[in-house]
Amino acid sequence: xxxxxxxxxxxxxxxxxxxxxxxxxxxxxxxxxxxxxxxxxxxxxxxxxxxxxxxxxxxxxxxxxxxxxxxxxxxxxxxxxxxxxxxxxxxxxxxxxxxxxxxxxxxxxxxxxxxxxxxxxxxxxxxxxxxxxxxxxxxxxxxxxxxxxxxxxxxxxxxxxxxxxxxxxxxxxxxxxxxxxxxxxxxxxxxxxxxxxxxxxxxxxxxxxxxxxxxxxxxxx
Amino acid sequence: xxxxxxxxxxxxxxxxxxxxxxxxxxxxxxxxxxxxxxxxxxxxxxxxxxxxxxxxxxxxxxxxxxxxxxxxxxxxxxxxxxxxxxxxxxxxxxxxxxxxxxxxxxxxxxxxxxxxxxxxxxxxxxxxxxxxxxxxxxxxxxxxxxxxxxxxxxxxxxxxxxxxxxxxxxxxxxxxxxxxxxxxxxxxxxxxxxxxxxxxxxxxxxxxxxxxxxxxxxxxx
Numbered sequence: 194x195x196x197x198x199x200x201x202x203x204x205x206x207x208x209x210x211x212x213x214x215x216x217x218x219x220x221x222x223x224x225x226x227x228x229x230x231x232x233x234x235x236x237x238x239x240x241x242x243x244x245x246x247x248x249x250x251x252x253x254x255x256x257x258x259x260x261x262x263x264x265x266x267x268x269x270x271x272x273x274x275x276x277x278x279x280x281x282x283x284x285x286x287x288x289x290x291x292x293x294x295x296x297x298x299x300x301x302x303x304x305x306x307x308x309x310x311x312x313x314x315x316x317x318x319x320x321x322x323x324x325x326x327x328x329x330x331x332x333x334x335x336x337x338x339x340x341x342x343x344x345x346x347x348x349x350x351x352x353x354x355x356x357x358x359x360x361x362x363x364x365x366x367x368x369x370x371x372x373x374x375x376x377x378x379x380x381x382x383x384x385x386x387x388x389x390x391x392x393x394x395x396x397x398x399x400x401x402x403x404x405x406x407x408x409x410x411x412x413x414x
Numbered sequence: 415x416x417x418x419x420x421x422x423x424x425x426x427x428x429x430x431x432x433x434x435x436x437x438x439x440x441x442x443x444x445x446x447x448x449x450x451x452x453x454x455x456x457x458x459x460x461x462x463x464x465x466x467x468x469x470x471x472x473x474x475x476x477x478x479x480x481x482x483x484x485x486x487x488x489x490x491x492x493x494x495x496x497x498x499x500x501x502x503x504x505x506x507x508x509x510x511x512x513x514x515x516x517x518x519x520x521x522x523x524x525x526x527x528x529x530x531x532x533x534x535x536x537x538x539x540x541x542x543x544x545x546x547x548x549x550x551x552x553x554x555x556x557x558x559x560x561x562x563x564x565x566x567x568x569x570x571x572x573x574x575x576x577x578x579x580x581x582x583x584x585x586x587x588x589x590x591x592x593x594x595x596x597x598x599x600x601x602x603x604x605x606x607x608x609x610x611x612x613x614x615x616x617x618x619x620x621x622x623x624x625x626x627x628x629x630x631x632x633x634x635x
Contacts, residue, residue, distance in 0.1 A: 239556065240514050255509035257478075258502050265498040277486040281479050288476035293461050335460065 198225040198237065198245040201398040202307055202367060204299055205256040205291065206244040207360035212260045212353065213246075214391035216267045220246070222394070228312045257287060260353055272353045283347040286339075286354035290361055294332055299361050301325025302370045307403060329365070330375065337376040351386070359386045363395055367405045373414065380414075388412050419446040419458065419466040422619040423528055423588060425520055426477040426512065427465040428581035433481045433574065434467075435612035437488040441467070443615070449533045478508060481574055493574045504568040507575035511582050515553055520582050522546025523591045528624060550586070551596065558597040572607070580607045584616055588626045594635065601635075609633050 197213070197220045199206035213220055225234060227243045238245045238254040246253040253259050264273050273280050302325035305317035336358065339346055347354035362383060365371050373380045386392065396410040408414040418434070418441045420427035434441055446455060448464045459466045459475040467474040474480050485494050494501050523546035526538035557579065560567055568575035583604065586592050594601045607613065617631040629635035 240510060242514075253502065253506070255506045255513075258505035258509055261505055262498055262502040265501065277483055280486065281474065281483040284479035284482055285474070285476045288479055289461060292476075293463075 195220040195249075196223050196247040197221070198223050198227075198234070198243055198247070200225060200227060200243050201400055202303060202364045202403075203243055204295065204303075204357075204360040204364050205242075207363060207395055208291075208353070208356050209244045209246065209256050209259050209263075210394060211356040211360060211391050212263050212272060214394065215272065215356075215389070216263055216270050218263065218267065228308075257291065260287075260356075264353075272351070272356065274348060274350060274352065279348055283352045283354045286347050287357045290354070290357040294358075294361055297328040298325050298332060299364065301328065303364050303368065306368050306370075307400065310402065311400070326370070329370065330372075333372070333375050333379055336382070337378045340378045340382050345382070355382075355386055359383065359392075363387075363392075366409055367398070367400070368403065369406045373408075384412065384414070387414075416441040416470075417444050417468040418442070419444050419448075419455070419468070420464050421446060421448060422621055423524060423585045423624075424464055425516070425524075425578075425581040425585050426463075428584060428616055429512075429574070429577050430465045430467065430477050430480050430484075431615060432577040432581060432612050433484050433493060435615065436493065436577075436610070437484055437491050439484065439488065449529075478512065481508075481577075485574075493572070493577065495569060495571060495573065500569055504573045504575045507568050508578045511575075511578040515579075515582055518549040519546050519553060520585065522549065524585050524589065527589055527591075528621065531623065532621070547591070550591065551593075554593070554596050554600055557603070558599045561599045561603050566603070576603075576607055580604065580613075584608075584613075588619070588621070588630055589624065590627045594629075605633065605635070608635075 199222055225243050227241060230241055235241055237252040240254055244256055246259050273283055301321045305321050309315055345351045345355050346358055362371055420443055446464050448455060451462055456462055458473040461475055465477055467480050494504055522542045526542050530536055566572045566576050567579055583592055
């Protein structure tokens with residue numbers, strides 16, 4: 194069976210897990226303490242990051258390259274639309290979440306609160322946490338603005354853009370950092386995506402020392 | 415004519431400029447002081463970053479999404495191979511340079527030495543500069559290792575991976591931060607890509623207050 198080397202609260206791994214599950218590609222999940230830079234792991238991916246997907250004798254890395262590859266091998270459940278304009282918009286938003294949202298929000302909240310502790314790198318920096326808590330509001334409003342015009346984030350079909358966004362938000366929801374009361378539209382979108390079978394394994398994640406809030410796995414939150 | 419809002423020493427803008435030039439799409443270059451977050455600019459791209467490509471009434475952002483879009487509109491000069499495996503390898507390496515190389519090298523050398531001064535954010539942090547100078551050696555060795563097995567970085571044809579790498583290296587070369595004596599293989603690769611017509615506009619770049627070394631625009635360096 195294919196194997197995915199991952200860390201449960203990594204949005205980049207979650208994006209790949211959602212793609213794999215939506216395309217019904219079964220994988221064995223292997224938790225990887227990637228920050229320890231174990232020699233075996235570095236052999237699999239010299240970039241020293243997760244996710245790494247072991248598939249057909251190859252070790253695949255870089256979450257967006259993996260998702261595009263899965264899309265080309267398994268186009269029957271499309272996560273990219275057909276028109277160049279539609280595909281551009283999906284990729285722009287994947288970039289938005291994996292770069293801008295990550296830098297402004299995920300790295301400031303999740304990395305400060307969880308990764309630092311797990312990696313033994315000390316306590317959260319309160320200036321970062323405050324900046325992250327401020328920035329997430331702007332991002333939720335931007336999502337609400339997009340979703341006022343479209344059924345899904347990048348257009349009328351669910352796409353990699355929704356998975357990228359849901360991957361970040363679900364990690365932050367695990368540590369209660371998403372205010373779902375801010376926008377009914379965004380909450381409805383998340384409820385839709387959360388109820389997909391692909392989301393099940395993500396809702397079952399557990400990180401020792403961090404207990405998710407009761408609503409985390411609740412489809413009717 | 416199309417317009418590209420850019421900053422001369424931005425590797426992300428240079429990657430898009432190389433793609434446009436290789437595909438013979440003419441654009442007018444407009445220098446954008448994006449860090450000043452001018453209201454007009456933010457309307458064009460709420461992410462507040464360069465490049466922004468104004469094309470057919472649309473404002474396109476996120477350099478990788480733009481390059482994929484140009485590829486789909488103009489496949490006649492391909493910068494992505496045809497096989498899913500080949501395309502995966504190009505995208506993996508684009509990710510390698512735009513994420514890992516950027517974080518470990520470009521942000522530590524170029525941002526400390528140039529962007530901070532241009533943006534009025536003070537002096538270079540010497541610990542960062544040292545870390546960047548150390549890390550670039552590892553990356554040049556990795557490139558040499560790839561190029562020992564392949565004509566171009568991702569395979570037998572020139573691709574977006576070469577443009578991503580050359581975009582970062584050319585910015586660092588402008589501030590004399592690339593030791594071309596480290597690897598004959600990498601130097602030969604760079605000489606090949608530097609001599610392409612697509613590279614001309616990049617070799618003509620000037621940033622006030624920073625004079626490039628004499629070899630910067632020399633094809634026989």
